[in-house]
């Protein structure tokens with residue numbers, strides 16, 4: 001085996017397609033995941049409408065996977081539930097005869113090869129010259145002394161299971177997911193205080209990098225027009241004394257931790273432009289987003305992950321050839 005991929009979310013699945021298209025034999029690839037269900041885009045955010053038109057997503061996938069027949073599947077102008085992207089990648093990768101291990105990776109150590117430690121009905125190890133981490137991220141959670149509703153539940157109908165009409169929710173974050181949570185809370189008539197950093201909303205249509213668009217932009221427009229009667233917007237500096245019964249945190253993501261050890265030391269950083277963590281080790285996807293061309297923002301979308309990986313394939317192939 002030459003390459004071990006950790007995580008079979010959209011990023012791990014795109015890696016399978018791109019590496020095999022670049023000439024790596026499927027038999028030389030092992031991929032480890034505890035679930036093999038398409039990752040969070042299916043598991044957690046599946047019902048949310050993508051903020052990217054279907055046509056844009058598949059145009060970018062076709063650009064990086066010219067040898068693979070990617071069907072149109074949906075109206076190109078439309079946005080789809082996010083799980084449609086995960087399901088497409090599952091369909092495209094299922095026929096590949098790579099080695100799939102149902103397991104959970106805990107630690108990687110660089111020896112002559114990478115030693116991958118994982119659990120799969122007990123502790124196990126394997127060795128590979130090249131490892132690629134794509135284990136994804138979890139939503140950041142704040143430390144308020146009140147209960148919080150998990151973001152994935154706050155984003156869909158499960159929010160109703162948590163709330164009664166007299167509740168007051170403090171919502172941290174007013175970007176893409178924060179605005180969608182506002183919509184859910186407004187539908188239920190729940191009193192909401194939304195806490196923002198800097199300014200409440202920045203719109204893609206105004207040229208803001210990673211600004212809100214589609215449904216999120218419509219919600220923000222409605223809030224600004226005063227249509228959300230139960231909602232108050234508060235800047236972070238004034239948010240200390242809010243008395244709420246529930247919190248929802250929609251304030252970004254933190255990578256799932258896997259210890260990477262080189263020469264006896266834990267490596268915690270990666271190169272934001274190449275995804276490289278250490279010689280023979282790369283990280284991609286939402287856990288290792290790529291630095292945008294402006295050097296300030298991070299690109300977080302399926303299309304951005306795919307284009308970023310495309311730029312690194314030749315280095316990955318070189319590392320395999322030297323093994």
Ligand SMILES: Cc1cc2nc3c(=O)[nH]c(=O)nc-3n(C[C@H](O)[C@H](O)[C@H](O)COP(=O)(O)OP(=O)(O)OC[C@H]3O[C@@H](n4cnc5c(N)ncnc54)[C@H](O)[C@@H]3O)c2cc1C
Pocket residue numbers: 006007008009010011012032033034035036037038039040041045048049050051052082103104105106134135136137177256258284285286287300301302303
């Ligand atoms: C609310 C929301 C809306 C979004 N909207 C869009 C959108 O409209 N368009 C768009 O393109 N993108 C969107 N994204 C961004 C992005 O596409 C998703 O976050 C995507 O799910 C990230 O894919 P991933 O493969 O990097 O990580 P994940 O989907 O998290 O996959 C990681 C995989 O690794 C596995 N794993 C975790 N830990 C381990 C371990 N230790 N060992 C082995 N396996 C492990 C998990 O089981 C999982 O299958 C959105 C994200 C969010 C949160």
